[in-house]
Each structure stands twice: as C-alpha cells, then as structure tokens.
Amino acid sequence: MSAPNGLTLWGMGTVRQLRPHWMLAELGLDYEYFPVHPRSGETKTAEFLRINPRHKVPVLRHGTMVITESAAIIEYLGDAFPVPAGVYVPRDPAGRARLNEWCYFIVSELDATSLYIVRRHGGLKHIYGEAPVAVEGAKDYFREQLGAVDDRIGATLVPEGFSIADILMVTCLDWAADERIPLPPNAAAYHAGMKQRPAYQAACAKAYQKS
Ligand SMILES: N[C@@H](CCC(=O)N[C@@H](CS)C(=O)NCC(=O)O)C(=O)O
Known part of the structure; x- marks a missing residue:
C-alpha cells in the first residue's frame, strides 16, 4: 500500500519529533507513520541507517526524497503542499x-x-x-x-x-x-x-x- 500523499514520517517522543507532526496537522495532510523512538536502538538498525546514516529522527520521505532536520522538514512541507488560510508561507x-x-x-x-x-x-x-x-x-x-x-x-x-x-x-x-x-x-x-x-x-x- 502506498503512503498517503506520498508521505512517510519516522520519529516520536521528543519536541523535535512534534515539529513535523504539527506541520502536517496544520496542512491537513495524512501520512504513513513509523513511531521510532530516539535512543531506543530503533535508529541504529541496519534498515533505519539506510534511511538516515546519522541515526537521527525525525525523518520525512516524500516520494523518493528523504529529508532530515526538523526545521528543513517543516519548511519543505509548507513549500511543497497547498497551505490553508491561517498558515503563512512567505513567497518573497x-x-x-x-x-x-x-x-x-x-x-x-x-x-x-x-x-x-x-x-x-x-x-x-x-x-x-x-x-x-x-x-x-x-x-x-x-x-x-x-x-x-x-x-x-x-x-x-x-x-x-x-x-x-x-x-x-x-x-x-x-x-x-x-x-x-x-x-x-x-x-x-x-x-x-x-x-x-x-x-x-x-x-x-x-x-x-x-x-
Ligand atoms: N537537529 C536535528 C536534531 C535531531 C536529533 O538530535 N534527534 C534526536 C532525538 S530529539 C535523535 O534522533 N537521537 C537519536 C540518536 O542520536 O541516536 C533536528 O532538529 O532534526
């Protein structure tokens, strides 16, 4: 089954993880979610290290593109998807x-x-x-x-x-x-x-x- 809106998010349990969940909620976007917890060993499995060799969450995948860094992820989402009234994304x-x-x-x-x-x-x-x-x-x-x-x-x-x-x-x-x-x-x-x-x-x- 393909991910809703082509979006998959890894990461839970800290404020850095909250950032992409929050932006996705503001944009009304559904997504596939893997609740990977930092320092649980889940970020150091061979499978996760193929996604982010720096063993950090959050990680967002959109289609074939993988983005790490919570600030970069939320900025990308605002640029890549329609933004509802009440959310400001500067274009200038x-x-x-x-x-x-x-x-x-x-x-x-x-x-x-x-x-x-x-x-x-x-x-x-x-x-x-x-x-x-x-x-x-x-x-x-x-x-x-x-x-x-x-x-x-x-x-x-x-x-x-x-x-x-x-x-x-x-x-x-x-x-x-x-x-x-x-x-x-x-x-x-x-x-x-x-x-x-x-x-x-x-x-x-x-x-x-x-x-
Ligand atoms: N600057 C990064 C920090 C990411 C980060 O340090 N994540 C921590 C949890 S808040 C982590 O994944 N730690 C797991 C590890 O170091 O193995 C961001 O904002 O995304």
Whole structure:
C-alpha cells in the first residue's frame, strides 16, 4: 500500500519529533507513520541507517526524497503542499528573510546552543557526560537570548500569521518548561495561546502516544 500523499514520517517522543507532526496537522495532510523512538536502538538498525546514516529522527520521505532536520522538514512541507488560510508561507525574499531570521535564531541559539546542552549534559548525562557548569550556563544563555526578543513576541512571531517559526519556538518553549526554565512574560502568554491550537494538540497526541 502506498503512503498517503506520498508521505512517510519516522520519529516520536521528543519536541523535535512534534515539529513535523504539527506541520502536517496544520496542512491537513495524512501520512504513513513509523513511531521510532530516539535512543531506543530503533535508529541504529541496519534498515533505519539506510534511511538516515546519522541515526537521527525525525525523518520525512516524500516520494523518493528523504529529508532530515526538523526545521528543513517543516519548511519543505509548507513549500511543497497547498497551505490553508491561517498558515503563512512567505513567497518573497523579504518575507522569507524575516521568517528565517526567527527560524535560524531558534534552531541555533535556543535549541542547539542552549536546550540541547541542558539535555545532553543534564537528563542524558549517562550518555554524553555530566557538565553542571555547562548546563547552568546554557540555561542562563537561553533566558538571556529569549529575554532579548521578548518585546517582539505577540500572538505569532511574524505579524503575517502562524508560521513554521511558531512551530520551532513553541517546541523550544515546551522543552524549556520541561527543564523548568522560566519564560519572560510575552513568551509565556504566547506559549499558552499557541498550545490551544487544535493542530498542536492533535500532533501531541500522535508524537507522544503511548505504545
Ligand atoms: N537537529 C536535528 C536534531 C535531531 C536529533 O538530535 N534527534 C534526536 C532525538 S530529539 C535523535 O534522533 N537521537 C537519536 C540518536 O542520536 O541516536 C533536528 O532538529 O532534526
């Protein structure tokens, strides 16, 4: 049987996995789903390593094309499929630049430089090594960087409407909440509002389902 819309998604159980599930829900797209959990051994089977030799999830396949990296996956989906009213995908260079400024800030400064350090050397210290100074420094950096943009955060990150930047930001704020990192006021209100979106809730049910 072929995958609905030619789409197959691997990955469950973390905020990075939530991102593609959420974008697919916003776009109203059905898809084949393999609930592969990171660090379960499922990402290191010979079969999975043929799909992603870097043994990481999420992975999306669309037809014959395989895409890794959660941010690249959700951006691709917005470009490749019709977008409903209420989801903003910029088609012009200036709009794309304003959106990408948020996206690159979130994935590089909030995710990779801050939250992933906290996770790797806190919750996953049995794998990656204990580094309490680095963990505290990363939490401080997250607070400082998010605090510096808090006055730019409204109901959505870009004024044109809901976008992939919101998926990236909200998943980082979910992650910060898990790590008990307090949020500045606008980010906290934005986070509470975003969690009411039906597509977010549908995606959580899929990405965090109990097997
Ligand atoms: N930058 C990547 C990070 C992907 C990543 O690190 N995924 C983790 C789970 S959140 C994973 O698959 N770990 C399994 C492993 O390292 O074997 C993305 O955003 O997609």
